[in-house]
Amino acid sequence: MRKLLNLSVAALLLAGGVYLYAEDEHEEHEHHASSFVAKPMSKQEKATVLLYQKECGACHFAYQPEFLPKRSWDKTMNSLNNHFGTDATLDPSDHKTIQNYLVSHASKNDRMTGMGGEIAMRISETPNFKHEHREIPKKMVTQADVKSFANCASCHTKAASGSYREREIRIPNYGSWE
Ligand code: HEC
Ligand code: HEC
Secondary structure, three states: OHHHHHHHHHHHHHHOOOOOOOOOOOOOHHHHHHHOOOOOOOHHHHHHHHHHHHHHOOOOOOOOHHHOEHHHHHHHHOOHHHEOOEOOOOOHHHHHHHHHHHHHOOEOOHHHOOHHHOOOOOHHHOHHHHHHOOOOOHHHHHOOOOOOOOOHHHHEOOHHHOOOOHHHEEEOOOEEOO
16 A cells, blocks of 8 residues: 555656646636546656756746646747846757647646736736735745745645645745645
8 A cells, every 4th residue: 555655656746747736627626636647657758857857947946837828838938048037048959858848738728828918928927826826915925935926836845746735835934824
């Protein structure tokens, strides 16, 4: 039993995706947790996730591709030389691999795009995200141990494994959210 449990956790980690996110209706999180099944990954897919985490996790948390739609990732990948004030340019082969990975796992939910028809480049500025985080007092976000909503993993303790469950949230200096 224990072995089985460990195996499924390992599968989750390697899945590199989000398994608790409201793709369709944000009021139905509980259903997503139970309906999730980790698909086994091929060696090549694992290598791609590791490449993504290494390259796009160098300066910040490696955001799961499921949090933005295709056109957001395309826009991001087509402007890496001017990426939020930094240069995140990749070599052409890695660039292609990562863009394909992001696009093929992108959200199909149009509500994840920005307001006013603009293509969102920040997850933290999508209407979905704002809705989920509307009750969090500003001081909990701007404090030195978090800085901005871009730092998902500072509050979501299991974010790296793709889990955003409420009971796993610990806001630095404030504690759990319940
Ligand atoms: C050289 C450093 C660097 C690298 C490498 C880098 N980024 Fe960023 N990225 C940043 C900075 C700086 C920000 C703005 C962070 C903030 O506002 O706190 C950012 C923000 C983001 C955001 C918006 C987060 C949000 O919701 O507010 C996304 C999405 C993103 N990066 C994707 C990527 C992807 C995809 C890659 C790999 C191709 C990548 N980044 C590589 C520096 C980097
Ligand atoms: C300041 C802490 C903080 C940061 C930073 C943060 N979140 Fe959250 N997040 C929360 C809290 C608290 C909730 C629950 C809000 C509520 O229920 O009212 C939440 C809810 C969520 C949910 C819904 C989970 C559920 O089951 O209801 C998702 C998904 C999520 N966050 C993803 C992200 C992502 C992705 C990032 C980074 C781009 C991020 N969060 C950054 C605190 C944070």
